[in-house]
Amino acid sequence: LDDDPSTQIAGELIELTLQAAKLAASVDLRELSSRLSAPPYYPEIWPGEHYKFLCALAQLLNPRCVIEIGTGRGLSALAMLQGLGAESLLYTFDTVEWENMKDGVLRESDFADGRLKFSTDDLSDPLLMSVYHSLLSQAELIFIDGPKNRVTETQILKNLETIPFIKPPLVVFDDIRLPNMVALWRSIRYPKFDATSLGHWSGTGLVRLKRAT
Numbered sequence: 001l002d003d004d005p006s007t008q009i010a011g012e013l014i015e016l017t018l019q020a021a022k023l024a025a026s027v028d029l030r031e032l033s034s035r036l037s038a039p040p041y042y043p044e045i046w047p048g049e050h051y052k053f054l055c056a057l058a059q060l061l062n063p064r065c066v067i068e069i070g071t072g073r074g075l076s077a078l079a080m081l082q083g084l085g086a087e088s089l090l091y092t093f094d095t096v097e098w099e100n101m102k103d104g105v106l107r108e109s110d111f112a113d114g115r116l117k118f119s120t121d122d123l124s125d126p127l128l129m130s131v132y133h134s135l136l137s138q139a140e141l142i143f144i145d146g147p148k149n150r151v152t153e154t155q156i157l158k159n160l161e162t163i164p165f166i167k168p169p170l171v172v173f174d175d176i177r178l179p180n181m182v183a184l185w186r187s188i189r190y191p192k193f194d195a196t197s198l199g200h201w202s203g204t205g206l207v208r209l210k211r212a213t
């Protein structure tokens, strides 16, 4: 985009996208799909759906700490978890308890080894975000797939900007091509890359959360 300098400093993110896409081609999410009672088996669909791509990103980055905002049915959490190592932690947040999620695929046993944690705390609330400062500062991958209501994601990004990250994390925004998300995506002034063609049809945006130079 000739009017958006952030897209012109995304070399690292382009390279990461290419590597993740190569890896995604061989990611096997059949076990995850088997948790769905009927088609469409979204985890199997790639590109178009993002689950294999998310799993590949987790595998490539091998982060010790992943934050997800918007657990939903649990598909993206489990897809990323599959790509993570034994020492990693994936902390997923949703304002609805996972047990009460319609068509949810999470099970109690998914939390057994301590790699997956869940909270209903709303990180768009600056006060609640501050409770997690220490955890969030360790995050290397943050996946944001919330309500897309023009307010929440913008506030979450604002709150994240207060976190003293140990390493600049990769933030993946889902649905950046949806009308409610376009203004936020366009406003981001960090290095960013629109990886929609290799991710989710509704938009997959990669952002390196550090000050653009």
Ligand SMILES: C[S@@+](CC[C@H](N)C(=O)[O-])C[C@H]1O[C@@H](n2cnc3c(N)ncnc32)[C@H](O)[C@@H]1O
Residues within 6 Å of the ligand: 069, 070, 071, 072, 073, 074, 075, 076, 077, 093, 094, 095, 096, 121, 122, 123, 124, 145, 146, 147, 152
């Ligand atoms: C599209 S779904 C997430 C889908 C999930 N990431 C997946 O791919 O399987 C969006 C979720 O965001 C949740 N949500 C809404 N507001 C939220 C907030 N402030 N913080 C965290 N989650 C929120 C909704 O309850 C809903 O479950």
